[in-house]
Amino acid sequence: MDEQAVVVEKLVKIYGRSSIGVDNLSFTVNSREIYALVGPNGSGKTTTLRIISTLLKPTSGSVYVYGVNVVREPLRVRSMINYLPEEAGAYRDLTGLDFMKFMLSLRFSGRELDKAVEEAATIADLGNYLRKPVRTYSKGMKRILAVSTVLASKPKLLILDEPTTGLDVERSLYVRDMIRKYNNQYGITVLLSSHNMLEVEYLSHRVGVLYKGKLIAEGTPEELKKSAGAVNLEEVFMKLKKEGGVVK
C-alpha cells in the first residue's frame, strides 16, 4: 500500500453560524501522487486546501499530512508542505530575486539557500526582470515568480490553488511541465485545485470532484470519464452536476 500524504476524514468547515464551506469531506492523497480537486466556484476547494495548509482550522473532522495532525502540530506540517494560494502575489517593493531569497530563506540557509534561489530563478526564467521591482511585473510574471519559488522549495507536499490562473497558454504549458517534472524527478506529492479540466486531465493521477462542499466523485481521469460516459473531464463534471452527484 502507498504511503498516504494526505488523509482527510469527515472534514467540516462552517463559516460564521451557517455558511457551509466543506461538508463531511473525506479523501486521501497518496505519496508521489498528483491529486486534483475540481468543482465550481464555492464548492470548497480553496477552503480544503487552506485547512490542509494550516491556514484555517476545521470545524470538525481531521486532516493528517504524512501522519501529522494539521491542527495539533501545524509547524511540523508546514515544514513538509508549501502552498501556492490562488492569485498569490509578491511584495511590490522587492525585486523578484529578493522575493525568492526572502521566501526561501524561511526554509533554507547558506549554500542550500543559494542553490534554491538559483533553481527558482531558472524555473521563473524572467531574465533581467528578476532584478526589477515586483510592482513592474504583469499578473502572469507575478504568478510565475510565486510558482517557481514554491517549486524550488521542494516540499514533500505541494499544495497549488489554481496554479496556472492568470498565465498565458505558453506559460501555462510550461508550468504544467514543471509540476510534472518536480513530481517525477523529486517525488513531490502535488495536491492542486483547478477550473481548467484540460490541465487537470494532463497533470493528475486522480481527481476528486467537489460540489457544495461534498466529494461527489473520485477516480483517475479515465475512470471518471468511463463511469460518466463522457469524452473529457468537462463533460464528466457537467453530467455529475446535472445528476446531483454520483457515488464515487
Place this chain on the structure above:
Amino acid sequence: MTIVQLVKREVKAFIKNPGFIIGLILMISVYGILGNITGMAVESATKEFTEANIGLVLEEDTRLVKELVKLLNTTTGGRIRVYGSLDEAISEAEVGVVIPAGFTENATSLNKSVVLRGGVRVTTFSLTGAQARTSLLVVVSSTIERLLPLAISATYNVSLQPQKPVLMSSNILFYDKKISQEEFLSITAFISYTPLLVSLILGINATYAAQLVAVEKVEKAFEMLLAQPIRRRNIVLAKILGASIASILFGAVYLIGMLMFIGGGLNITTTVGTEQVSPITMIIGFLGPEMLGVIVSSLVIGLIFSGAIGVIIGSMVSDERIAGVLVTPVMFIFIGVGFLTMITGLSPNPASAVLAGLTIASLPYIYAISLFSGETFLIIYSIIVAAGVCSLLIYIASTIFNKDIVVLGLRIPWGRKARERM
C-alpha cells in the same frame, strides 16, 4: 452629474465600511470619557482657585497695612490667614504673599514703587493645576493694587486716590524645591508635553504596523508567508519591530526638527540663578539625565504596545483602506490620552500609576511624580502594568495570527445579511 455619482460612491464606500462606523463610535466614546475627566479636573482646579486660603506675612504693622488686610479679607471672602514667615505661609496656605517692611512708605510716596514678595506651593505637573496655583499670586497682587487706594483713603482720610502699580516677585515651592517661575513653566511644559509627543509617535506606529499587515494581504503574499515553517509569533514580533524601527526613524527626525526649531529658530534661554541657560539644559539639570532614559524607555515600551495594537487591527482587516479607517481613531485616542495628561495631570496614587501603565505615553509623567514625591512605587507599578499590557497584546496578536480571522478578515454580520439571518 457624473461628479455626483463619483462622490456618492466615495461616501458610500466609507459609510458602508464597518471599520469607519466602529471608528466613529470608538472616538465619540473615548473622547466623551476624556472630556468628562478633563471637565472634572478643570472643576477641581477652579474650586481650588476660588476656595484656597491666602497666607499673608506682615513685616510691618502700620494702620495702612491693617486697613489693607481688612479690605483684602473682606474682598476674598475671609480667605486671608496671617503667618510669621513666607515658608510657613506657603507650606500652610500653599500661597503666600509678604507685605514687606517699608510698604507703607512706598505706598504713600509718589516716587516709590510697591513690590511684594510671593510664593506658591505646587505639587502637580498638570498645566491646569499649576496655572490655577500660580494665577492666585497674580490675582492677589492685582487685588492689592485695586484695594490700596481705598485703604489709603480710609486710613488717612484723604480723597486723593493715587494709582500705584503693585509688583510681585514670586518664587515657587515645587515639591519642596524652590524654583523661579521661569524654571517652573519650562519644567511643567516639558513634563506635560512629553506624553503628548510620545502618544503622537505611538499613534503613528500603530498606523505603520496595521498597514504592514494589511498591505501584505493586498499584495497577496500573506497566505504564502503563513504557510511557511515559522512560528506565527515570530511574524507578529517582526511586524512590531519593523513598524517600531520606522516609527523611531520618524520620531528621531521629528525630534531633530523640534530641537532645530527650539534651539535655532527661537533661541530661548531661561534664567537659573544669575546664569542664562537653554531650557533643555535647565530641564536636564533639574530632572536629571535619567529622565531622558525614561522617555526613551517609554518610547520603546510604547512602540511594542502600539505596534501590537496595529498588528491586531491589521490582522483583522482585509485591506489597507479598512486598516486606515480603523487605525485612525486609535491614533486619535493615543493623542487624546496625551492631551488628557497634559491638561489634567496625574495624581501621585496607585490608580494614576496603573493608568499610566495602561496608556504608556504618561510613563515619563509618572516618573517625574515619583521622583518629586518620593513615591518610587508609582513608577514601579506603572512599569509592571505596562510590561503586562505589552505581553498581553503580543499574546492576543499571536493568537489572532493563529485563527481563521487572519486569513478571512473580520466578518461583522450586520445590515441585510444580519436581518436575513434573524
